[in-house]
Amino acid sequence: MALLELEHAAFSYDGHCAVSGLSFLLEDADYLCVVGENGSGKSTLVKGMLGQLEPSAGAIRRSALLKRGSIGYLPQQHALQKNFPASVEEVVLSGRLAKKKLFSFYTSADRRAALNALATLGAAELLKARYGELSGGQQQRVLLARALAVGHEDLKLLILDEPMNGLDPLIKRELYDLIETLNREQQIAIVMVSHDVKAAVNFAKNILYLDSRQEYYGNAHAFSHTAVGQELIRDSCSDNCAICGLHRETE
Amino acid sequence: MGSWATFWTTLGGLFSYEFMVRALVIGLLVSLCAALIGVSLVLKRYSMIGDGLSHVGFGALAVAAALNWAPLAVCLPVVLVAAFLLLRLSENSRLRSDAAIGLISASALAIGVTAISIRGGVNTDLENYLFGSILATTNVDLVLSVVVCLVVLLAFVVLYHRIFAVTFDQDFAAASGMKSAVLNALIAGLTALIIVLGMRLMGALLISSLIIFPTLSALWLTRSFKGVTVTAAILAVVCFLVGLVVSYMSGTPTGATIVIANLVAFLICYASSKIRLATQKGAGREAQRTAAGEARGGALGATGRETERGALLSAGEARGGALGATGREAKGE
Numbered sequence: 345m346a347l348l349e350l351e352h353a354a355f356s357y358d359g360h361c362a363v364s365g366l367s368f369l370l371e372d373a374d375y376l377c378v379v380g381e382n383g384s385g386k387s388t389l390v391k392g393m394l395g396q397l398e399p400s401a402g403a404i405r406r407s408a409l410l411k412r413g414s415i416g417y418l419p420q421q422h423a424l425q426k427n428f429p430a431s432v433e434e435v436v437l438s439g440r441l442a443k444k445k446l447f448s449f450y451t452s453a454d455r456r457a458a459l460n461a462l463a464t465l466g467a468a469e470l471l472k473a474r475y476g477e478l479s480g481g482q483q484q485r486v487l488l489a490r491a492l493a494v495g496h497e498d499l500k501l502l503i504l505d506e507p508m509n510g511l512d513p514l515i516k517r518e519l520y521d522l523i524e525t526l527n528r529e530q531q532i533a534i535v536m537v538s539h540d541v542k543a544a545v546n547f548a549k550n551i552l553y554l555d556s557r558q559e560y561y562g563n564a565h566a567f568s569h570t571a572v573g574q575e576l577i578r579d580s581c582s583d584n585c586a587i588c589g590l591h592r593e594t595e
Numbered sequence: 596m597g598s599w600a601t602f603w604t605t606l607g608g609l610f611s612y613e614f615m616v617r618a619l620v621i622g623l624l625v626s627l628c629a630a631l632i633g634v635s636l637v638l639k640r641y642s643m644i645g646d647g648l649s650h651v652g653f654g655a656l657a658v659a660a661a662l663n664w665a666p667l668a669v670c671l672p673v674v675l676v677a678a679f680l681l682l683r684l685s686e687n688s689r690l691r692s693d694a695a696i697g698l699i700s701a702s703a704l705a706i707g708v709t710a711i712s713i714r715g716g717v718n719t720d721l722e723n724y725l726f727g728s729i730l731a732t733t734n735v736d737l738v739l740s741v742v743v744c745l746v747v748l749l750a751f752v753v754l755y756h757r758i759f760a761v762t763f764d765q766d767f768a769a770a771s772g773m774k775s776a777v778l779n780a781l782i783a784g785l786t787a788l789i790i791v792l793g794m795r796l797m798g799a800l801l802i803s804s805l806i807i808f809p810t811l812s813a814l815w816l817t818r819s820f821k822g823v824t825v826t827a828a829i830l831a832v833v834c835f836l837v838g839l840v841v842s843y844m845s846g847t848p849t850g851a852t853i854v855i856a857n858l859v860a861f862l863i864c865y866a867s868s869k870i871r872l873a874t875q876k877g878a879g880r881e882a883q884r885t886a887a888g889e890a891r892g893g894a895l896g897a898t899g900r901e902t903e904r905g906a907l908l909s910a911g912e913a914r915g916g917a918l919g920a921t922g923r924e925a926k927g928e
Contacts, residue, residue: 394770396769396770412772415770417766417767417770417771419764419766419767419770420766422764424638424639424640425763425764428638428763428820429638429814429817429818429819429820429822429823430759430763430818430819430820431818431819431820431821434759434763434819434820434821435763437756438756438759438760438763438764438767438768439767439771441756441757441760441768441771441773442771442772442773446754446757447753449756450756474818474819476818477818490767494771
């Protein structure tokens with residue numbers, strides 16, 4: 345069975361129907377990029393996938409593998425977080441709370457899992473650093489480590505909400521590579537919400553395109569040959585040059 | 596020596612009064628708890644909730660006094676309801692939450708002042724609530740403070756990691772299955788209790804400073820959540836003690852003196868942070884200059900060696916070339 349299956353699902357937020365009639369499958373170790381304009385319902389869909397929103401119509405089915413602590417989540421970073429007084433260890437450890445009971449404290453196993461998550465992303469040396477003093481790219485790595493620390497060995501799905509926002513092209517490229525490695529080597533399914541259609545087509549296996557007029561769900565390479573895909577790739581910002589050409593070509 | 600003896604005698608005299616001991620216990624507990632709760636509120640930019648609640652508290656007290664009702668029995672539920680309302684306003688990004696909180700604060704104050712004027716002027720009790728008084732605390736306040744502060748301390752210790760998670764990233768906390776709305780409501784409710792308990796001692800107009808100042812001061816000194824929490828708690832307790840003693844010795848209003856002690860602590864923390872930063876920058880520049888000097892020396896040495904080697908090579912090549920040419924020429928090529 346697929347990890348997630350949406351069948352004619354609709355999600356509403358604040359009484360407003362954000363997405364409707366959505367059907368797609370998310371297979372084990374899949375890599376799905378959700379693209380679309382602002383307000384097309386991408387973040388609402390993420391809340392639905394995380395189980396924070398029930399569908400107002402249709403159905404969403406989750407595999408038994410997706411139990412508590414098997415979904416890692418990287419939300420959009422808020423401005424307040426950038427200078428937040430916290431150590432990297434405090435931030436990454438907070439990912440472990442998903443598996444912990446209400447009145448419990450961190451154990452040595454939790455600290456090991458946090459360090460392992462950082463080491464997986466090549467950032468173990470940041471453990472004792474101050475979060476607010478890190479660069480944007482390092483902060484995203486730390487938040488990604490927090491998402492991994494949620495389940496670590498049990499992690500089946502990683503949901504990333506616009507993780508590349510505000511990063512420079514080379515850092516973006518590094519993060520895309522890291523995410524691809526997690527998907528390929530650790531068989532973690534990825535759902536990434538992105539505005540960057542060009543990179544999405546380059547890295548993802550499947551694309552879900554949300555728009556008020558039309559929707560697309562299917563193979564990423566095939567999407568790049570559709571009229572809307574071509575138009576969106578053309579409109580993609582030029583700072584993807586560091587990303588394009590280093591992976592399979594789309595044009 | 597003599598001045599120290601006088602100081603200790605005065606200090607000893609300070610705590611020979613029952614009301615002073617009561618004020619000390621209530622003030623220490625309220626300051627500590629307000630600082631702990633304040634860390635989350637300040638970092639989430641919700642500190643105006645504390646300010647709004649103190650105004651609502653004053654309004655509720657004034658109405659209770661006008662109607663001859665028990666002050667705490669009216670004030671506690673009203674401030675609790677206001678806390679949840681203000682939290683909801685702050686969380687709703689579509690509303691102008693700062694303006695809404697200002698509106699509620701001013702309205703509560705206006706209702707309070709009107710209630711007082713209808714009753715016939717400001718009486719001593721209400722004045723105590725407005726500006727604070729150590730004489731105004733009662734044994735009931737003491738018992739309530741101990742109970743509520745123990746609840747706050749217990750909740751803070753047990754839920755510390757969750758409070759951090761919700762303060763740092765509410766979206767992630769909610770996605771991880773944490774009841775972030777419940778935690779936020781708990782923080783708002785505890786803030787309301789602390790405000791109501793501290794109002795007699797600090798005054799409605801000054802109580803919010805106990806929530807805001809310690810965290811702001813601690814932020815200049817440390818950059819981890821645990822560090823900020825511990826530093827804010829220590830600063831709050833120290834500033835309260837200093838403020839209480841100074842107010843007793845100089846005869847200044849207790850609440851205002853404690854706030855001034857917090858202000859002085861904030862300025863000291865700010866200055867020490869700037870001095871430390873300047874020292875670090877100076878040391879960094881010195882290290883850079885040293886490194887640059889060493890690199891320049893190395894580069895010069897290398898350049899000298901390279902030039903010498905290049906000249907030798909060129910001369911050799913020229914010589915070889917010349918020799919070759921000469922040989923070829925000699926062979927008649």
